Amino acid sequence: MAVVALAGFLPGCVAEPPPRQSDLSGLCSAGARGARLAGAAASPVGQTPTDLFCFDLHATAAAQDAGGVVELGRVPGPFGVTVTAEGNHVSNLTAWITGLPDPGQLGPFEAYVAWATTPTLDPVIRLGPVGNGRNPLGRISFNKFLIMVTAETSADATEREGRLVLRGRSPSSLMEAHDLLAQAPEALRAPEGMSHDHAGGMGGSVWSPPPMYPGLPMLPGIMALRPRVDAWLPEAPAPEDLPPVRPRQLVRLGDGGTLDLEADFVRRDIGGRPVVMLAFNGQQPGPLIQVPESATIFVNFTNRTPLPTAIHWHGIRLDNRFDGVPGVTQDPVEPGETFRYRIHFPDAGIYWYHPHHREDVQQEMGLYGNLLVDSPRADYYGPVNLEQVLMLDDLLLGEDGIVPFGEDSSNYALMGRFGNILLVNGEPDYALSVRRGEVVRFFLTNVSNTRTFNLSFSGTGRDDPGRALPVKVVASDVGRFEREVMAESVVISPAERYVVEVRFDEAGEFVLSNRVQAISHREGVFFSESRVMGRVVVDPEPTAVDHGHAFATLRENADVARDIDAYREHFDRPVDHLLDLTLEVEDLPRPVEQSMLYDWVYFNPVEWSGTMPVMNWASDGGQARWMLREPGTGRENMDISWRFRVGDVVKIRLHNDRNAFHAMQHPLHIHGQRFLVLSQNGVPNDNLVWKDTVLLPTGSTTDILLELSNPGRWMVHCHIAEHLEAGMRFVFEVEP
Numbered sequence: 001m002a003v004v005a006l007a008g009f010l011p012g013c014v015a016e017p018p019p020r021q022s023d024l025s026g027l028c029s030a031g032a033r034g035a036r037l038a039g040a041a042a043s044p045v046g047q048t049p050t051d052l053f054c055f056d057l058h059a060t061a062a063a064q065d066a067g068g069v070v071e072l073g074r075v076p077g078p079f080g081v082t083v084t085a086e087g088n089h090v091s092n093l094t095a096w097i098t099g100l101p102d103p104g105q106l107g108p109f110e111a112y113v114a115w116a117t118t119p120t121l122d123p124v125i126r127l128g129p130v131g132n133g134r135n136p137l138g139r140i141s142f143n144k145f146l147i148m149v150t151a152e153t154s155a156d157a158t159e160r161e162g163r164l165v166l167r168g169r170s171p172s173s174l175m176e177a178h179d180l181l182a183q184a185p186e187a188l189r190a191p192e193g194m195s196h197d198h199a200g201g202m203g204g205s206v207w208s209p210p211p212m213y214p215g216l217p218m219l220p221g222i223m224a225l226r227p228r229v230d231a232w233l234p235e236a237p238a239p240e241d242l243p244p245v246r247p248r249q250l251v252r253l254g255d256g257g258t259l260d261l262e263a264d265f266v267r268r269d270i271g272g273r274p275v276v277m278l279a280f281n282g283q284q285p286g287p288l289i290q291v292p293e294s295a296t297i298f299v300n301f302t303n304r305t306p307l308p309t310a311i312h313w314h315g316i317r318l319d320n321r322f323d324g325v326p327g328v329t330q331d332p333v334e335p336g337e338t339f340r341y342r343i344h345f346p347d348a349g350i351y352w353y354h355p356h357h358r359e360d361v362q363q364e365m366g367l368y369g370n371l372l373v374d375s376p377r378a379d380y381y382g383p384v385n386l387e388q389v390l391m392l393d394d395l396l397l398g399e400d401g402i403v404p405f406g407e408d409s410s411n412y413a414l415m416g417r418f419g420n421i422l423l424v425n426g427e428p429d430y431a432l433s434v435r436r437g438e439v440v441r442f443f444l445t446n447v448s449n450t451r452t453f454n455l456s457f458s459g460t461g462r463d464d465p466g467r468a469l470p471v472k473v474v475a476s477d478v479g480r481f482e483r484e485v486m487a488e489s490v491v492i493s494p495a496e497r498y499v500v501e502v503r504f505d506e507a508g509e510f511v512l513s514n515r516v517q518a519i520s521h522r523e524g525v526f527f528s529e530s531r532v533m534g535r536v537v538v539d540p541e542p543t544a545v546d547h548g549h550a551f552a553t554l555r556e557n558a559d560v561a562r563d564i565d566a567y568r569e570h571f572d573r574p575v576d577h578l579l580d581l582t583l584e585v586e587d588l589p590r591p592v593e594q595s596m597l598y599d600w601v602y603f604n605p606v607e608w609s610g611t612m613p614v615m616n617w618a619s620d621g622g623q624a625r626w627m628l629r630e631p632g633t634g635r636e637n638m639d640i641s642w643r644f645r646v647g648d649v650v651k652i653r654l655h656n657d658r659n660a661f662h663a664m665q666h667p668l669h670i671h672g673q674r675f676l677v678l679s680q681n682g683v684p685n686d687n688l689v690w691k692d693t694v695l696l697p698t699g700s701t702t703d704i705l706l707e708l709s710n711p712g713r714w715m716v717h718c719h720i721a722e723h724l725e726a727g728m729r730f731v732f733e734v735e736p
Helices: 548-552 558-565 590-599 613-617 721-725
Strands: 054-059 067-073 091-098 111-117 124-130 133-140 146-152 163-169 250-252 258-270 273-280 288-292 296-303 311-314 338-344 349-355 369-374 386-395 421-424 430-436 439-446 453-459 471-476 479-487 490-492 497-503 508-520 525-542 577-585 624-629 643-645 649-656 666-670 674-680 693-696 701-707 712-718 729-735
Touching: 054 146, 067 163, 091 124, 091 146, 111 133, 124 133, 311 338, 349 439, 349 497, 369 386, 369 439, 386 430, 421 525, 439 490, 439 548, 479 558, 490 497, 497 548, 590 613, 624 712, 649 693, 693 701, 712 721
Parallel strands: 250 288, 258 296, 288 369, 386 439, 430 525, 577 649, 643 729
Antiparallel strands: 054 067, 054 163, 067 091, 091 133, 111 124, 111 146, 146 163, 258 273, 296 338, 311 349, 349 369, 386 421, 439 497, 453 490, 453 508, 471 479, 471 497, 508 525, 577 624, 649 701, 666 693, 666 712, 674 701, 712 729
């Protein structure tokens, strides 16, 4: 079926006549992956989603000529995806239906009504009356669900009692338990003669399996896998010979100020075990550098580690030669050497610094810190009682400490390295005490290698302990939103920052939790994963200064809107550049290939948790090649050649390839510039903020508008550290 046959019936098309049922049949089926609901004829990438975001409605015998398509549309929100506090994805459903006869032809019926339910048929939710044509159905947040259309005696029917005429199931419902004997027989048996801790790479180093995901045992053929590369950790002194890690210290610097910064080994205790890690100035996180907007500071960096390194000042539009990318803006800082950075801060907000050389190793081991840039305006943010700067991380620990890395190439190349210990400011037990009614502003930064968090605050001793406190979303990467909004939770992918405010209105204990919906691919089911990352104790004594009214007021930032006004004329213009984000694999073990091909039936828009640790651990950058590909030229990664001039404004369409061997989300970071996220899957973004990192869900298409204001050679890359190491990067040039 040609996609153009849908013209005039689906969004963005121009012809008037509705399609025949034959034109709709199978549009979103497994055999039609990559079909677009609209816009495909105009663009090789398309503006709208794949079969992960749509499904077919099939007719029963009662209405054999009927059919339809349901689209799972983007629900606008301040984050890359919209989910509930429990982690359920929220979709805006729209059904296009054709061929429905007059309901009176089927019996004593007057209308057709749509319903949503789970695979267990409980509960059943009324979506409303429908007919031929376009039918907005509202929002839904089930993990797996069915849509049914029935003929009813009244359009106001509140219970499904009539005749079933159309039915369909969500893309996630295609995910079912593996028939392993048929689908992945190699996963059921371990190769003969393979010891449990056999050598991995050419150097003969010994690998032991990584920590398993609790409650999800792996099969013998998977457990027998080992990485091809050698197991490796940076050579370090014994824990007892290292200084203990120190908490982060605040360093205030004015214009012209200087900071001496050293990277070296430290010892820390996590869960009662000594662990060798890396730290800036002996602190985890590294020093919190606080500066005024428009200041210029100097950082004298000394590398005391055995690894070449550099420091990238993430999100800051600084002089290109100090961007900290070895091989692009500077030579690596070798062990024992020093490099002097000059950093100018044109934008208020929260930023961070980290290595940009084997960051899969150095960042995981603790080399990261925040920069807080203060606006000269006292009212830049609203009034609060307290501010907290939080760096969110996860750490992968085994019985002997940090799980080793691949030496010549990073492993965990398929999905990235998920940790099994969640950390806030380097600690697994963040704690905060406030008074009743106090408003706290949190500056959040995700510094994990891979994990996207879904953070919420909820009470433990309340009448409704699962209820999440409202979160006011104020700002993101490079400034404030056009208007403040309330949310249930904060979705934050690697390298993103969000500034949010929370009012603790009742005495008691509240928990900061990461709540997501993980997937058991083997069983084909979703399950809730909730991890407490910290606790807030609220004293019954009321706050001395009550900012409750200000917290309840959602400010409109007219100055932000005026700044963006100059770019609105570019929003609807044609796309200048297209990028596909995809994956090619080679020489993967057969158990992995067989298992992953079955998992390909459904990919969650965000892979929230590392439920396949061994097959992920056993993949390296030579087996998994992550790519940014320019479809018009076929150029990939470092062969892409983009040249701009200062003052250019460029519209870029980013398509996250659903058809990749293992598709997953990508937090895409652009160095040295700022951009606006215009739309996702064709849904315009009506509340803009300047960004430097954008979360691209699996199968999605996202339009951004890139402002070129800073000359130099700048990198574009996925900020999942293992994807970066596996090739997902290129460099563009901005001429003065």
